[in-house]
Amino acid sequence: MSFRARHLLGIDHLKPDEITTLLDLAGDYVALNRRTVKHADALAGMTQINMFFENSTRTQASFELAGKRLGADVMNMAVAQSSVKKGETLIDTALTLNAMQPDLLVVRHPHSGAVNLLAEKVNCAVINAGDGRHEHPTQALLDALTIRRAKGRLHRLTIAICGDIAHSRVARSNLILLGKMENRIRLIGPATLMPAGVSEMGVELYEDMREGLRGADVVMMLRLQKERMDGGFIPSEREYFHRFGLDAEKLALAAPDAIVMHPGPMNRGVEIDGTIADDINRSVIQDQVEMGVAVRMAALDLLARNLRAERGRAAAGEPQWT
Numbered sequence: 001m002s003f004r005a006r007h008l009l010g011i012d013h014l015k016p017d018e019i020t021t022l023l024d025l026a027g028d029y030v031a032l033n034r035r036t037v038k039h040a041d042a043l044a045g046m047t048q049i050n051m052f053f054e055n056s057t058r059t060q061a062s063f064e065l066a067g068k069r070l071g072a073d074v075m076n077m078a079v080a081q082s083s084v085k086k087g088e089t090l091i092d093t094a095l096t097l098n099a100m101q102p103d104l105l106v107v108r109h110p111h112s113g114a115v116n117l118l119a120e121k122v123n124c125a126v127i128n129a130g131d132g133r134h135e136h137p138t139q140a141l142l143d144a145l146t147i148r149r150a151k152g153r154l155h156r157l158t159i160a161i162c163g164d165i166a167h168s169r170v171a172r173s174n175l176i177l178l179g180k181m182e183n184r185i186r187l188i189g190p191a192t193l194m195p196a197g198v199s200e201m202g203v204e205l206y207e208d209m210r211e212g213l214r215g216a217d218v219v220m221m222l223r224l225q226k227e228r229m230d231g232g233f234i235p236s237e238r239e240y241f242h243r244f245g246l247d248a249e250k251l252a253l254a255a256p257d258a259i260v261m262h263p264g265p266m267n268r269g270v271e272i273d274g275t276i277a278d279d280i281n282r283s284v285i286q287d288q289v290e291m292g293v294a295v296r297m298a299a300l301d302l303l304a305r306n307l308r309a310e311r312g313r314a315a316a317g318e319p320q321w322t
């Protein structure tokens with residue numbers, strides 16, 4: 001099996017063959033999830049703890065369903081009511097949970113790098129469910145599966161990622177993944193919402209959305225991340241929609257069979273016109289949600305296999321992870 005990672009902290013550390021292995025397995029789980037009886041036993045007897053230090057609807061629900069469908073005991077830690085609010089540090093919280101012997105820890109945190117730090121302190125497998133502006137690997141993987149199924153391939157596509165790139169861990173993880181799979185990537189947005197140094201990343205930059213969309217196979221819209229902005233990044237939401245909101249007129253410039261994506265939650269009328277988001281002939285936004293559960297099942301399954309193998313080696317007195 002070509003998936004060697006101990007944790008899933010980002011796309012950065014995955015090789016293209018590991019990405020393909022995970023997406024192939026996720027494809028099997030899509031089929032399982034469409035059955036009435038959705039149970040598999042890949043995580044039977046294991047404990048999964050979800051720690052979300054930032055609000056989430058679809059990602060947390062998706063990880064919870066994924067763990068349960070694979071037979072794990074899943075606990076959602078209610079961070080809002082936890083001792084974090086009493087001043088406990090992230091590391092102390094992690095060590096406390098670690099002592100309860102979880103096998104899989106799913107963590108979302110507002111600070112970039114917090115999940116990596118935590119992974120160094122615990123002896124279970126850790127999945128990053130989004131850390132600050134850094135990475136959101138399962139989102140990029142579910143986007144990749146959605147694209148692969150809609151387009152029949154995951155290479156040599158022209159993919160336009162539009163909007164608030166600077167604050168988006170979704171954009172960052174997607175950029176890395178889609179780049180590794182040899183696609184042509186265009187970033188579209190106002191200069192104030194482009195991260196520094198992005199021009200060296202082998203992507204094309206556009207401030208004119210109409211130009212950037214021309215002939216694109218995939219149009220990936222991003223939410224305007226107001227909670228990560230501390231000043232005036234855009235003149236007004238109306239002006240933003242006029243220049244960077246996806247509507248029928250702008251979408252007409254993309255390839256005739258272009259698909260429209262959005263990770264959710266959407267700001268209708270700000271970055272995307274509601275009628276485009278709901279157009280079942282163009283929008284794959286609901287497919288993204290469906291693929292999300294399957295991709296998270298695949299990630300949990302592969303990490304659990306590696307964890308079992310590691311523990312088996314340790315029990316046999318063989319050298320552990322190098």
Ligand code: NCD
Nearest residue numbers: 059130136170223263264265
């Ligand atoms: C994204 C996130 O939290 O980074 N949402 C998600 O996981 N579905 C994108 C966003 O919040 O805009």
